[in-house]
Amino acid sequence: MHELTFIENILRACTEASQQNHLKKVTRISLEIGKMYQLVPDLLHFAFKTAVTGTLFEGATLDIEWKSLTGECTGCGHSFTIEEFVFICPECGSFNIKLVSGKELLIKSIEGN
């Protein structure tokens, strides 16, 4: 499942950070995920719960801040919310849009003891 691949990568990085900081138990993992990836929240949480069974992450809260798509027109400089994946400037009609938010895949922090 697509979401499981992401969870595996998240847990690899968090395991490394836990070991470096001598954590015995992790209680929270905080993420920022952009909506461009179309990860399904329920599936991501399900994959997480499944993957952490029997590990120091078992029972931890997966705290996700979902980032909406916003873009900036490289033609006229207009900033706008991208709706329905339409990458066209509503001001000037240009196709040349820079994605400013919505493609984040950030592991912000972990909490534990």
Next chain:
Amino acid sequence: MEIKIMKNVLDRNQDKANDNRKLLSDKGITMINLISAPGSGKTSLLEKTLDHFGSMRKIGIIEGDVATDHDARRLAIFRTPVLQINTEGGCHLDSHSIDKALQNLDLGSLDLIFVENVGNLVCPAAFDLGENHKVAIVSVPEGDDKPVKYPLLFRQASAIILNKTDLIPYTDFRMDRFRSYIRDLNGSVPLFEISCSTGSGLEYWFEWVKQV
């Protein structure tokens, strides 16, 4: 206690992709990552491309499949170096498997590498291999709304290919709708409407390959 990490989820893949990109650049090799659903025509497109370019370009192929070397065998008759990667369940190639593949190709004898990714419109879009270009392939029987269902891939593609245009009369595929989805998502990307079966439209694809 809170520990700040601030790392990208796919850092490990990205770091190796960056290494791959540098190696290819140092060797003067362009790499194109072909991504599509299973059965859209990636291998057929490569057959036509290899047949056209012959010895005009020094092409190598990295072939990704879950199992078998069927596709690699189809391409081997063109006397081009083909390296098969079997992911054995993995649904996409990643930069580490490309790194291994590059170590097993004679890079000094190549100027263009095509990666035929595992048939999948989802995961391959998120995993940078170190390529210069992602090319998305979709075929007529899959439906005209494919782009809007898989926006990440179609947004990132440097070129989009619609294959099997010869089947349009037998489906309810609407070209105007398809083109408008592409325009919304990635309006400045070249769109090649082709049929590998009949050869229609391939000359424009070959022209694009020549100039990358």
